[in-house]
Amino acid sequence: MLPLTRSGIVRYICAISALLITFSAGAGTARAEVTAFKQAVAEAAALDRDLAEFYRESGYAPIWTDETPQHLARRKALFAALDNVSSHGLPSARYNEDGLAQMLRDVRSPRDLGRVEVALSEAFLAYARDVQTGLLTPSKIDDGIKREVPLRDRKSYLTAFVQSTPGAFMRSLPPQNPEYARLMKAKLKLEYQLAHGGWGATVPGTKLEPGDSGTAVVALRNRLVAMGYMSRSATRSYDAAMTQAVQKFQAAHGLETDGVAGGGTLTEINVGPEKRLESVLVAMERERWTNFERGKRHIWVNLTDFTAKIVDDNKVTFRTRSVVGANSHDRRSPEFSDEMEHMVINPTWNVPRSIAVKEYLPMMKRNPNAAGHLNLINSRGQSVSRANIDFSQYNERNFPFDIKQPPSRSNALGLVKFMFPNRYNIYLHDTPAKNLFARETRAYSHGCIRLHEPFEFAYALLAKQTDDPKGLFHKHLKTGRETQLNLEQKIPVHIIYRTALTTAKGDLEFRRDVYGRDAEIWNALERAGVALGGVRG
Structure with missing residues (x-):
């Protein structure tokens, strides 16, 4: 028996070749042993649909346990990766490295070898997905994390691995961005x-x-x-x-x-x-959740940092302060990615239903003329007078009106909003409440992201499609009319949440x-x- 050490594992991996040669003595015996190996593979993989399909399509041929140099290289690459899982903040016990080594030592028959074959593939698949796209499912942790993790097809890992240089493939799995x-x-x-x-x-x-x-x-x-x-x-x-x-x-x-x-x-x-x-380990997991192409130009909103940035070719080219959702369950800003399509200059504020019935309806019950800057709109899209409305007969369920605020400098959205249509009704926008940007902690909104310098943000976005971004923006602004100005190229928007982050120089920073x-x-x-x-x- 070899000792349970890294060098011992490698020597035993090499010794599998001799074992396979022993199994191959005699044509009839060889056929029986191949059949036993394949049966063991089929049985061991049966409960994992992806593994079962992969091995069925390959005729239950081994990818780890043959005597070829390629199989040896695959085993060495897998054990090297499993031996290093702690550097990625992953739980080593999950991949059962020592158990796999023990299984290798205990191989005495083709059926044993078939079971080892599948066990190695199971460990490989678990590690590959965990290190590339994360150990956890975000939506199961907090309902404000709407992040759609870019999961890869599990079978594709195996298919790509057998066609690649093993060590290079394993090294390519973790996020390749500088932050990670x-x-x-x-x-x-x-x-x-x-x-x-x-x-x-x-x-x-x-x-x-x-x-x-x-x-x-x-x-x-x-x-x-x-x-x-x-x-x-x-x-x-x-x-x-x-x-x-x-x-x-x-x-x-x-x-x-x-x-x-x-x-x-x-x-x-x-x-x-x-x-x-702990914060750094969480940040690494979050980086794995966002292990996808973020866009040559993209918008990066870190909720904990209260900032919004434009990033071009991995360099921050614009940065402004932001106000994010208040820390209550129905107001926290969600985390997700989408694409910005247009901006609306001189926007109308269509008051969300939840705000209309939870905040403004109680005010109008007490005083029908409360919030007089807002218009009530009936089901036919007509503005209605409050004079003949008995607000006491309405509640959150039966309130029949929409509430809108027309364009103005005092509009809750300010003079411009930036739209990336999404199911959460979240967008970036101006605000008349400029005083909040001077505060250290800026979590006050109903969920949308308010910008300290929205005009400058608009100029930076438009600079890619016009030689006079400021002139184009103000041409529409001075009309006072609501105007949609499309972006010629959609820009990815990533609303993220990082309490541990680094600078380009490698300095580590933290946020609350x-x-x-x-x-x-x-x-x-x-x-x-x-x-x-x-x-x-």
Whole structure:
């Protein structure tokens, strides 16, 4: 018996060739053994429709367990990948690497070999899908995650694998974008921090500011040094160097960069590396969910970052602040991808039914003239006067009117909205409530995304189809009439949610889990067997 080690597995894999030669002694015996092997494959694959179909179509021929160099290369590539699953934040027990090695050691007959053949394919399929498109199903975690994961046909993995160079194929499975690679490096760094004691003691108190001194300031200094925001120092006072370090920390965590360690900043400073590692593992899973072509030009809205960006050839060419849905169940902004088709200049606000009956109907019951800037529209599309309406007879179910707000500067949508028609009725738009953009946390809307600089956003979009984007936009704006302006090329829009993200330089940043979704994802990953590396036992 070979020991259960990587080198032992490889030697045993090679030894399968000798075993197969032994099985092949004599024509009649060989035929019987081939039949036994195929029967075992058919039986073992029967409960998996994709595997059963793949092997049936190939006449139950092996792809792993023959004596050829190609089969040896496939086995080595699979075991190398399974030996490295933890680097992707996946649960190693799920793929039963040691169990597969034991099955290989225990092969004594063609039927044993047939069962090993299918077991290797099962592990391969589980790993391939998990590392390429994620371990979890997003919609089962939170109903606000509408993300449609780009699942590949399971049988196609096997078909492509047998036609490829095994090692290169396995390396091609994880997301190939730079963000995923940087998150993998960040994961290793955080695991190292955990294995070496973390970032030290937390910082006491509720507020520290320039000029302060004492033990709390020393704790703050030590924490900032350990996290890499400050060079080593013996200072016991909140000096200029510490102020600058706090500002760097704040910028990397989406906080107001005032250099004062107030309550919000201290809360984030005191988050331990284990929690940050959880966020990175969640971000890696989310990257696998969005492992598809995002578009040479696309719009990237990170809900936790309260920003909307235009990305061209992997470079951010426009960025503006945003306001997202408030943190209540019926107002949180959903996560999904679609394509922007047009913008509407001087838009009419068609008040969503839920807002009309839950917010405006109670107001009009109390005072029929409330919200007088809104028009009531009957089923024939006619504007009706409130004078003869008894609002008390209506409720959420029988309210018979639509509510609209005509174009104006005070319109709830502002002066422009950007449309990517979707079942969730979510879009990007202007707003007259400009004061909200000055706030650190900007979750106030009913779900749609409000933009701080909507005109500039429109100019950037139109610049690809006209030499005078500003002139074209304002030509329609000054009419005061609702106008649809089509984009000549549809632009992918990705509304995403990342609490851990990296910069192009590789720096790791974090944002607050505003809706608690990442906490739910981590809990699901943990239930699936994902564990934190580097934790001292």
